Amino acid sequence: EVQLVExxxxxxxxGRSLRLSCEASGFxxxxxxxxxxxxxxxxxxxxxxxxSWNSDNIVYAESxxxxxxxSRDNAKKSLFLQMNxxxxxxxxxxxxxxxxxxxxxxxxxxxxxxxxVTVSS
Amino acid sequence: DIQMTQSPSSLSASVGDRVTITCxxxxxxxxxxxxxxxxxxxxxxxxxxxxxxxxxxxPSRFSGSGSGTDFTLTISSLQPEDVAxxxxxxxxxxxxxxxxxxxxxxxx
Numbered sequence: 134e135v136q137l138v139e140x141x142x143x144x145x146x147x148g149r150s151l152r153l154s155c156e157a158s159g160f161x162x163x164x165x166x167x168x169x170x171x172x173x174x175x176x177x178x179x180x181x182x183x184x185s186w187n188s189d190n191i192v193y194a195e196s197x198x199x200x201x202x203x204s205r206d207n208a209k210k211s212l213f214l215q216m217n218x219x220x221x222x223x224x225x226x227x228x229x230x231x232x233x234x235x236x237x238x239x240x241x242x243x244x245x246x247x248x249x250v251t252v253s254s
Numbered sequence: 255d256i257q258m259t260q261s262p263s264s265l266s267a268s269v270g271d272r273v274t275i276t277c278x279x280x281x282x283x284x285x286x287x288x289x290x291x292x293x294x295x296x297x298x299x300x301x302x303x304x305x306x307x308x309x310x311x312x313p314s315r316f317s318g319s320g321s322g323t324d325f326t327l328t329i330s331s332l333q334p335e336d337v338a339x340x341x342x343x344x345x346x347x348x349x350x351x352x353x354x355x356x357x358x359x360x361x362x
Contacts, residue, residue, distance in 0.1 A: 178298065183351070239286075239343075239351045240345055241298070244298055
């Protein structure tokens with residue numbers, strides 16, 4: 134069974150940084166692209182960033198480009214999201230999501246339970 | 255960006271009704287369209303990809319159709335467990351992964 138477990142969320146002041154992690158199990162981690170998708174409380178879904186199986190291809194949504202860095206450690210079966218210069222508009226649940234292919238394809242097959250990031254003074 | 259517009263934003267129907275949700279893309283996206291179901295308090299679940307291919311384990315009362323810019327999600331006979339918000343999503347380009355605004359489905 135695919136399991137994706139996010140951690141690292143919390144309350145942070147505007148302008149500060151936060152690093153999210155996602156630990157994966159139940160599938161061949163280094164065979165699949167991974168993504169972060171966020172959802173503000175009570176709102177819709179927004180794709181944030183994606184990374185290919187070997188980290189050769191990385192993409193970001195325009196709304197976060199320049200402030201966020203996605204990375205992965207295949208040996209540790211982990212995905213990361215470094216978030217800098219956080220804004221109140223970044224407040225959301227952040228989901229770690231498994232793609233159906235190794236390159237960034239964009240079909241979101243499996244989702245973690247999410248970690249809540251709250252940006253507020 | 256490719257904009258995805260869903261309609262209606264919400265609907266209320268009776269058990270057993272046929273329910274149709276539409277999704278329109280601002281540009282041609284071929285068949286690169288997925289549908290997700292998010293039940294209250296739960297994480298999203300993949301229902302359909304490739305506009306019409308049912309994900310494994312999804313009940314056959316769900317179906318998808320369309321291509322190009324216009325797509326449809328149909329629930330042939332609405333069940334109480336189908337109460338959820340449904341999202342369409344374009345994946346025509348890895349640089350432009352966008353979701354529709356969602357359609358909330360309730361039981362009348």
